[in-house]
Amino acid sequence: MKLKMNYKLATKCLYSDKEGTSCDKSGAISFPIYQSATFAHPGVGNSTGYDYSRLQNPTREHLEDIVCSLESGYDALAFSSGMAAISALMEIFSPGDHIISGNDLYGGSIRLFDNINHKNQITFDYIDTGNDDIESYITPSTKAIYVETPTNPMMNVTDIVKVAAIAKKHNLLFIVDNTFLSPYFQNPLVLGADIVIHSGTKFLGGHNDTLAGFLVVNSAELSEKLRFIIKTIGSGLAPFDSWLILRGIKTLSIRMERQQKNAIKIVAWLQTNEKVKNVYYPGLPDHPGYEISKKQSRGFGSMLTFEVETSDLALKILSSVQLIHFAESLGGVETLITYPMTQTHADLSQEKREETGITPTILRLSVGIEDIDDLIYDLSQAF
Template sequence: MTYNFSTKCIYGNNDATSCDKSGAISFPIYQTATFAHPGVGNSTGYDYSRLQNPTREQLEKVVCSLENGYDALAFSSGMAALTALMELFSPGDHIISGNDLYGGSIRLFNNINNKNLLKFDFIDTSKEDIEKYITPSTKAIYVETPTNPMMNVTDISKVAAIAKKYNILFIVDNTFLSPYFQNPIDLGADIVVHSGTKFLGGHNDTLAGFIVVNNEELSEKLRFILKTVGSGLAPFDSWLILRGIKTLAIRMERQQQNAIAIAQWLKANSKVKNVYYPGLPDHPGYEISKNQSRGFGSMLTFEVENSEIALHILSSVKLIQFAESLGGVETLITYPMTQTHADVPKDVREKNGITDNILRLSIGIEDVNDLINDLSQAL
């Protein structure tokens, strides 16, 4: 039986039958490293928690159902997931990547993956002609949409058609919108990645990462990588993310509602130069977002007149917290140039629009008037 999204957040595609004879409503934490076998050649289905654990397995089933994938794999962080994903590729392989990505992704590509002789072209996938960058060694296209932090929107179906034309993988980081608002696999992507730390967990209390794939071959390759490199998510952290996902739908609705109101308020403020939010009708990606997503999310970036104003805001907010990360119930303000994108070369940052006047907001579930009042006094 197939359930609607809010129900899948609690059960996945399973029914409500308890996983054991106790009748526990909350899925148990199987806090064990290893599992006993009834006899030689006879297994319970679990051998060692690095390979699989019932709590992690339940979480993976739920996430897979939310993204409409074939399989989902849970990792110890978003970066652990991305690091494992890059093991699909071999020295000399070429990847076309978006140029406005989370700084940790760029750091991985430019340092670890380049050292291992993978080659990257970083382009604006929302505007540029992707096909002119494809070579015989191109193996994948990697995009975030919306991007971090400049909120550029890439047409997923359009890029998927290009990837299929050239028989290359299409990978989408869906962290910003979560599966509640966007399902890239339904639009033609082969692989979806998430920092589960963010909206899926939703409470800023644990780290997690996910890879969701659309076919058995990718599942088998990545499960071999996961068990070999040993970066699977631990049982207790799996349980925390499972608990967080139960409220994903209602959190996303409230956070988006707040974000739209704050984006409109910032846009009307004389000290704010630009507001980057796909839910504003004058955003370049507004129509694409309406076509490929069910909402615009709760991430927004804004630009003030100068760095003095930006620094003043960061030191003056009282309710909003100056911190890295995003997607939790608390509203956070981030300074990309010194936090999320500090390791991105200055010329690359500035080319992408990330200056010392740029601030990023992850909108939480607080009363929106309290958030606006806090921004008002800080400005």
């Protein structure tokens, strides 16, 4: 008889701590890709536990078990992209509902809120959730508080425990996008959040080769609501993509440690560069969120943003990097540099960008696993 183990995070990246998840009896080390749209029934009223892959598929289920384990959740649901996950989540709200949201979010989230969800008569207040008085924005229609921490791209930090207490006091859902730190460095559910969001495309996948999204919840009630939504709208992650994310998660712990180590060295180099005006990284002792980050996270991650002297210099760097890729996305093994003005936050008005500090001199860096000397040399020659 096998004993159930209480695995550490690095081990959970390889094995779900849920017993009986494998459908395969061959002894295969790599979990199989069940590339099947439908499943046969032994008879009327009898089922193997799987009916149709829109509802559930063994490969997706195994992936969900691992992500749920990593976040210490009740249930996890895997979607075809991060935006598909957020879109499905918004379906638990009704016309007239109000959501308090962070004002420094991924531009795609704001685009969804301001267009699709606004059309469906859901309203939003965008505030600085790390500093503003959240309770002053709560109304009888408020149903949730939605934050990213650290934020994209300005790396602002919100105190998860503090906001969780406010949400609980007012009977609100507390939603945290945990993409930037991944479950390896931060677990919002443990700190009091109700729902955690991940763009699985990023650190969980880690190889810039597929799209995925996740919702991890802390209760049976939320699980039931979202399971109904995912089977109804049909945005579940496909078997092969589920397998790619499974493969990526196996090296999550190693990648996160190496990427963070590289990021810390790049931050130090940027601070010595006279052409760099500001560096935004929660691991800097003078960062406003440094103490909170130390309290609620196990690491500072590998995302950083920096501001250069002029917009011309920013454009020169983007066109001059050779090893580093000028591209959207983040969290992969390759280092990527992004220009939020024209990429991740292009759909925001100039006024909204300026409110959060996104100017033509701002660059975002997702640090990969390359040799640090090569990365710094490339940045140096690009400057």
